[in-house]
Amino acid sequence: xxxxxxxxxxxxxxxxxxxHRLRSLLTVLGIVFGVCSVIAMLAIGEGxxxxxxxxxxxxxxxxxxxxxxxxxxxxxxxxxxxxxVEYGLTYADISRIRATIPNVTVMVPGRVIRxxxxxxxxxxxxxxxxxxxxxxxINNHRVERGRFISELEMxxxxxVCVLGHDMARQLFPIDEPMGKTVRVGSDYYKVIGVMxxxxxxxxxxxxxGNGGGDKGSGQTPxxxxxxxxxATDRMFIPLTAARRxxxxxxxxxxxxxxxxERVELHEATVKVDSPEHVVESSLIISELLKRNHKKKDYExxxxxxxxxxxxxxxRIFSVVLGAIAAISLIxxxxxxxxxxxxxVTERTREIGIRRxxxxxxxxxxxxxxxxxxxxxxxxxxxxxGLGLAIPFFITYFAEMKTIVTFWSPLIxxxxxxxxxxxxxxxxxxxxxxxxxxxxxxxx
Amino acid sequence: xxxxxxxxxxxxxxSYQMGPVTVEALRGLSLEVTEGDYVMIMGPSGCGKxxxxxxxxxxxxxxSGQYILGDDDVSQLDDDSLSAIRGTRLGFIFQxxxxxxxxxxxxxxxxxxxxxxxxxxYSRMLATQIAERVGLKDRLDHKPFELSGGQQQRVAIAxxxxxxxxxxxxxxxxxxxxSSSGNDILAVFDELHQQGKTLIMVTHSDEVSERAKRVIxxxxxxxxxDHKRH
Numbered sequence: 001x002x003x004x005x006x007x008x009x010x011x012x013x014x015x016x017x018x019x020h021r022l023r024s025l026l027t028v029l030g031i032v033f034g035v036c037s038v039i040a041m042l043a044i045g046e047g048x049x050x051x052x053x054x055x056x057x058x059x060x061x062x063x064x065x066x067x068x069x070x071x072x073x074x075x076x077x078x079x080x081x082x083x084x085v086e087y088g089l090t091y092a093d094i095s096r097i098r099a100t101i102p103n104v105t106v107m108v109p110g111r112v113i114r115x116x117x118x119x120x121x122x123x124x125x126x127x128x129x130x131x132x133x134x135x136x137x138i139n140n141h142r143v144e145r146g147r148f149i150s151e152l153e154m155x156x157x158x159x160v161c162v163l164g165h166d167m168a169r170q171l172f173p174i175d176e177p178m179g180k181t182v183r184v185g186s187d188y189y190k191v192i193g194v195m196x197x198x199x200x201x202x203x204x205x206x207x208x209g210n211g212g213g214d215k216g217s218g219q220t221p222x223x224x225x226x227x228x229x230x231a232t233d234r235m236f237i238p239l240t241a242a243r244r245x246x247x248x249x250x251x252x253x254x255x256x257x258x259x260x261e262r263v264e265l266h267e268a269t270v271k272v273d274s275p276e277h278v279v280e281s282s283l284i285i286s287e288l289l290k291r292n293h294k295k296k297d298y299e300x301x302x303x304x305x306x307x308x309x310x311x312x313x314x315r316i317f318s319v320v321l322g323a324i325a326a327i328s329l330i331x332x333x334x335x336x337x338x339x340x341x342x343x344v345t346e347r348t349r350e351i352g353i354r355r356x357x358x359x360x361x362x363x364x365x366x367x368x369x370x371x372x373x374x375x376x377x378x379x380x381x382x383x384x385g386l387g388l389a390i391p392f393f394i395t396y397f398a399e400m401k402t403i404v405t406f407w408s409p410l411i412x413x414x415x416x417x418x419x420x421x422x423x424x425x426x427x428x429x430x431x432x433x434x435x436x437x438x439x440x441x442x443x
Numbered sequence: 444x445x446x447x448x449x450x451x452x453x454x455x456x457x458s459y460q461m462g463p464v465t466v467e468a469l470r471g472l473s474l475e476v477t478e479g480d481y482v483m484i485m486g487p488s489g490c491g492k493x494x495x496x497x498x499x500x501x502x503x504x505x506x507s508g509q510y511i512l513g514d515d516d517v518s519q520l521d522d523d524s525l526s527a528i529r530g531t532r533l534g535f536i537f538q539x540x541x542x543x544x545x546x547x548x549x550x551x552x553x554x555x556x557x558x559x560x561x562x563x564x565y566s567r568m569l570a571t572q573i574a575e576r577v578g579l580k581d582r583l584d585h586k587p588f589e590l591s592g593g594q595q596q597r598v599a600i601a602x603x604x605x606x607x608x609x610x611x612x613x614x615x616x617x618x619x620x621x622s623s624s625g626n627d628i629l630a631v632f633d634e635l636h637q638q639g640k641t642l643i644m645v646t647h648s649d650e651v652s653e654r655a656k657r658v659i660x661x662x663x664x665x666x667x668x669d670h671k672r673h
Binding site: 002004005008015016019349350352353354355356357358359360361362363435436437440 | 497500502503522523526527529530531535537541542543544545546554555557558559560562563602606
């Protein structure tokens, strides 16, 4: 059978469907919604997981991040006395890790102090990070202008700083920050560089948890980062300078009581030479820290693990979506089959006439099968159109990232075609199996 | 008469199973029709007229007996072969016209050619020619429901002629028509007969049957009377 014959059958099918426009449209709605929801949901899921994975990847897949955490049981002491809590990572931990694990290439110990930074009248609430010169390499966070802290400044305990991208703009709205100074408490720091734009919010935010910081409290310049909201930006100073200017003791006064905390290091990033060694190294570090810390006053974040977890989650998400899609398409297919069965009964006479005039069984099968496939195909096309439009509107209005992978409309459309074939076969066979004599007699 | 025999029925039987009862609609019918014949089949209802017409029209298969159409035994052919025979060698005209409602006049006439795989341009031309012959020249693009009964029956006649069939079967073609348009249609049949077409028609009406040279009366599934006029 030729292509022209097929084309004529398709035109015939379109004519029959056009005769019952409203019915055809309603029939097709099931497939339309099925297909469009598959594409839209996949696009949203893909977008969300892409963002999560980007955030995790920005921490570095070869990295292991160790953070100091205030142990919970230390908090319930009498509220009137002054006491001191000592917790977190120590410089001794760092040298132990460096000495024990051969795969460790670089380590960045860091102190994080939450405070305000000033330039004349401009104030920015930020995290001051005391760190080492090789911080940018490890965190995939590059300097945009100027340079990072040097080894020399580290040794000289210089008051220099590298500003975060956003805070540089807030502190110096008009003029160039390079070479200017910013004030923290009573100390002045010379700006030697500005970092490129990058958000740490993702993981820093999730691990630090609760919101509600101490934004307005100008009198208490130092606060633990563990119990404040994530800062908008970070400013980097030499670790040695941070140690000298801010000390290791944090004093917090609230409603008559004074609490002090002593933390040597707030975080350290360990870079392992290859991704294969990340997991074992993290286990060794965990063991090492467990042996030397009485309480669990630290946490390990392994971005690679998080990444794998995110991928697993995404896979589950895809399976669930696939199941929903399959169900909705099956429902749509059943709707189509229902209408086609009704249509076959309604057109019994037509079938009889066609058979009398020389139509073979397979001609009738083809005619009805093509009508069903046309229905589901048109539904698929409309569904793909809507499915491509919906993510666009979501991105536009809800400002959520959505990614339409090129295969998702393709798959959704071919499934809708397949549904047409599967659910069209039975009505078509029923039409073809009619006895011509009976069919002609049908009223 | 030198005309060849194109239909030969030999001891044709047909029985139906209606629940527990077996109904014998045809009980051993033998009949010959030669080319160019104009045959009327008459008889009271339930005598087996319709069954005979269905068997002759290859819409059904006999329970036993032989049916030779042209030179071929078609009594026990399979469904596809019967379809092919209907499409190429037979034409049908029904009491209730049986046009396909969503198709236009010319498209209705084309249907038998469509199933033979005749290219559209050629079948369109042929259908138009035949429509003109039966007086539907300016109705080609109308839908069946826009036509009168007589016009619809003309479409059906044109459709029966389009594949140049060996025999044309008509099942009470004037049954749904008033006498004037009925006579018009019968005039068309007379014309076809004069052109040498073989016609087999079922009718109730004696008036109609008078037009034919040969009248066959059936009773209880058997041939009662075969009257030939000259």
